[in-house]
Amino acid sequence: MTAAMRWPVPLLLCALALSGCGQPASNGKTVIKIGSASPLTGPQAHLGKDNENGAQLAVDEINAAGLTIGGKPCQLQLLAEDDQADPKTATTVAQQLADDGVAGVVGHLNSGATIPAAKVYSDAGIPQISPSSTATAYTRLGFRTAFRVMSNDAQQGGVLGQYAVQTLGARRIAIIDDRTAYGQGLADEFARAAGAAGAQIVAREYTTDHATDFLAILTSIKAQDPQLVFFGGMDPQAGPLARQMRQIGLNAQLLGGDGMQTEQFIRLAGNAATGAIASTPGLPLATMPGGRQFESRFTARFGPVQNYAPYAYDAVYVLVDAMKRAGSADPARYLAQLPSTDYQGVTGRIRFDAHGDLSSGNITLYKVEGGHWVPLQTLHSHS
Amino acid sequence: MDILVQQLINGLVLGSVYALIALGYTMVYGILELINFAHGEITMIGAMIAVATIGALSGGALPIPVILFTGLVAAMAGCMALGYVIERIAYRPLRHAPRLAPLITAIGVSIVLQNIAMLIWGRQYIAFPPVLPQGWHTLLGARITDLQVAILVTALVLMLVLDLLVHRTRLGRAMRATAQSIPLAGLMGINGNRIISITFLIGSALAAISGFMVSAYYGLAHYYMGFLLGLKAFSAAVLGGIGNIRGAMLGGLLLGIIESLGAGYIGTLTHGVIGSNYQDVFAFFVLITVLILRPSGLLGAPATDRA
Numbered sequence: 261m262t263a264a265m266r267w268p269v270p271l272l273l274c275a276l277a278l279s280g281c282g283q284p285a286s287n288g289k290t291v292i293k294i295g296s297a298s299p300l301t302g303p304q305a306h307l308g309k310d311n312e313n314g315a316q317l318a319v320d321e322i323n324a325a326g327l328t329i330g331g332k333p334c335q336l337q338l339l340a341e342d343d344q345a346d347p348k349t350a351t352t353v354a355q356q357l358a359d360d361g362v363a364g365v366v367g368h369l370n371s372g373a374t375i376p377a378a379k380v381y382s383d384a385g386i387p388q389i390s391p392s393s394t395a396t397a398y399t400r401l402g403f404r405t406a407f408r409v410m411s412n413d414a415q416q417g418g419v420l421g422q423y424a425v426q427t428l429g430a431r432r433i434a435i436i437d438d439r440t441a442y443g444q445g446l447a448d449e450f451a452r453a454a455g456a457a458g459a460q461i462v463a464r465e466y467t468t469d470h471a472t473d474f475l476a477i478l479t480s481i482k483a484q485d486p487q488l489v490f491f492g493g494m495d496p497q498a499g500p501l502a503r504q505m506r507q508i509g510l511n512a513q514l515l516g517g518d519g520m521q522t523e524q525f526i527r528l529a530g531n532a533a534t535g536a537i538a539s540t541p542g543l544p545l546a547t548m549p550g551g552r553q554f555e556s557r558f559t560a561r562f563g564p565v566q567n568y569a570p571y572a573y574d575a576v577y578v579l580v581d582a583m584k585r586a587g588s589a590d591p592a593r594y595l596a597q598l599p600s601t602d603y604q605g606v607t608g609r610i611r612f613d614a615h616g617d618l619s620s621g622n623i624t625l626y627k628v629e630g631g632h633w634v635p636l637q638t639l640h641s642h643s
Numbered sequence: 644m645d646i647l648v649q650q651l652i653n654g655l656v657l658g659s660v661y662a663l664i665a666l667g668y669t670m671v672y673g674i675l676e677l678i679n680f681a682h683g684e685i686t687m688i689g690a691m692i693a694v695a696t697i698g699a700l701s702g703g704a705l706p707i708p709v710i711l712f713t714g715l716v717a718a719m720a721g722c723m724a725l726g727y728v729i730e731r732i733a734y735r736p737l738r739h740a741p742r743l744a745p746l747i748t749a750i751g752v753s754i755v756l757q758n759i760a761m762l763i764w765g766r767q768y769i770a771f772p773p774v775l776p777q778g779w780h781t782l783l784g785a786r787i788t789d790l791q792v793a794i795l796v797t798a799l800v801l802m803l804v805l806d807l808l809v810h811r812t813r814l815g816r817a818m819r820a821t822a823q824s825i826p827l828a829g830l831m832g833i834n835g836n837r838i839i840s841i842t843f844l845i846g847s848a849l850a851a852i853s854g855f856m857v858s859a860y861y862g863l864a865h866y867y868m869g870f871l872l873g874l875k876a877f878s879a880a881v882l883g884g885i886g887n888i889r890g891a892m893l894g895g896l897l898l899g900i901i902e903s904l905g906a907g908y909i910g911t912l913t914h915g916v917i918g919s920n921y922q923d924v925f926a927f928f929v930l931i932t933v934l935i936l937r938p939s940g941l942l943g944a945p946a947t948d949r950a
Contacts, residue, residue, distance in 0.1 A: 301761070301766065302867060303865060303867060305767070306765075306766055306767045464910075466919050467919070468923075470867075473861065475653040475903070476650060476653055476654075476902070476905075476906035476907040476919070476922065477906055477907070479646055479650050479653060479907055480646070480907045480908070480910070480911070480919070483646045496865070500862055503862050504861075507779075507786075507788055508649065508786055527770040528770050528862060528863050529862075530773045530862060531777075
């Protein structure tokens with residue numbers, strides 16, 4: 261190679277980088293960076309890692325199959341960041357991902373982290389798909405970049421509220437939430453729907469997302485003699501909560517959302533998990549269109565699916581689908597294609613409404629029987 | 644009525660655990676004037692070792708009491724070794740350094756321990772194996788479980804034994820002398836380093852027992868559990884008067900009861916304006932009030948009665 265030939269190569273690289281296609285990898289393919297943001301440390305690290313693994317699986321499969329966008333061979337690279345489930349850290353991590361030049365972000369896990377980070381991604385013009393945040397507020401902030409592949413709390417809480425009253429026949433209901441955007445949002449929507457269906461909310465108690473002692477609030481609740489206790493929060497709290505209900509002899513039906521519908525909840529609650537009911541947006545993994553195959557591929561690499569991995573997996577495919585249709589991985593170009601997404605994913609058919617929410621979501625109810633979550637029925641929600 | 648009794652029982656059990664951990668803070672502070680921030684993490688390591696040991700044994704043919712006892716002994720041995728090593732490598736070289744240096748080191752040690760635990764046992768909450776008795780009794784219309792009785796009795800016996808040890812034995816007298824002045828106690832033939840090591844051993848053993856009890860009580864253990872537990876126990880020690888052993892016991896029991904009653908009644912008392920999510924705020928509000936009125940804590944006395 262002559263000296264004259266050496267110059268154009270770096271120039272070409274610069275031009276490619278400026279066009280938003282990222283840098284070529286050593287094998288000549290253009291690298292497209294996808295960000296994954298979730299808690300990788302702290303009490304919810306198992307759920308955060310699960311999301312990262314889901315996204316990683318999608319990235320690896322897409323790379324293995326070969327990706328061509330706008331006629332150019334491309335390669336995905338996942339940048340996983342730890343937001344510690346903390347709103348402040350989430351914005352720092354979001355800024356970092358934006359500075360690293362990611363083309364899109366799958367995240368965050370928690371609504372409390374997703375919402376403040378959404379502003380950062382919106383300012384940077386980077387599309388964000390949350391695989392698991394359900395707080396209604398997330399898609400109501402007016403950001404064009406905010407999407408999710410999960411039913412929201414208004415959809416889930418509303419379905420749960422009606423179910424508690426109409427199907428379970430509860431007239432006296434106590435509500436506990438963990439004061440996070442997720443827990444509070446879900447509990448508020450539940451309270452509204454249950455109240456509208458004719459139930460009486462006899463107690464409204466609160467805890468935190470680090471607590472393990474609920475005896476005090478459960479004792480107050482027991483004095484109100486409720487038929488059903490609704491918990492808005494995650495499994496590290498729901499497990500001990502179920503145990504302590506049993507311990508003080510509070511014999512009410514325990515009902516919760518997707519944060520509680522995990523294997524970890526059953527492990528932590530032990531015998532006390534039996535009979536608990538919780539919902540998860542979407543379909544059971546086994547009845548998802550591609551659930552069985554996803555589970556075997558995922559389990560072979562990372563161990564059991566915790567909860568949201570299939571959604572993180574689909575989120576990567578949705579981003580890539582929009583890139584393919586736009587013929588570009590430049591966020592400014594392919595963002596316009598995201599609202600018209602109609603993608604058949606592992607978790608179901610993904611289409612977005614005007615807010616960036618799923619235009620129709622399934623919500624499935626499960627009950628713990630014999631140490632496992634057994635699907636009861638799937639209800640339908642509309643945004 | 645039975646609700647009030649139930650809240651008192653809940654608070655008393657919680658408080659007795661706080662008290663045991665608070666003793667570790669207060670004993671070390673009494674002698675070294677060091678706030679050993681790693682103490683909460685030692686409690687966590689105790690819980691982790693206990694849960695891991697019991698989990699490993701519970702599939703076998705051993706009777707349950709033997710399994711539980713082995714778990715407890717393993718936790719105590721592990722924590723005592725850990726406490727001894729930490730004092731030797733992290734605190735002793737800084738004995739004559741400015742007071743801020745060992746304090747920062749203590750925070751560093753606690754972060755190191757958290758991360759070691761995360762690497763060994765992972766990030767998930769670990770469930771306590773279901774080997775515990777599930778029975779319960781009725782007391783004045785409230786429910787007290789066998790486990791609660793066991794925790795309360797064990798904690799109270801341990802506190803009594805420790806109080807006797809410090810106030811009635813030669814070793815206790817040596818500890819109290821060292822608390823007053825390490826060099827002067829040295830002139831009386833007391834090996835200060837040995838007493839300090841023994842103090843760390845006793846504190847760590849109590850932390851291991853507390854960790855075992857907490858994980859059994861809530862049915863789980865987690866690498867991060869030491870942080871809040873340590874903070875609460877430290878507050879209990881301050882509430883009772885840090886450096887004072889009976890103060891730590893009183894502070895622990897009071898903090899547990901205040902927290903329980905606070906969380907149970909704060910919503911009703913304020914007509915829902917302040918909810919039970921403020922239970923920690925309520926406990927710390929009481930702590931601040933006490934410290935304003937009695938800056939040295941409830942039983943905080945001048946330096947003579949520290950150990």
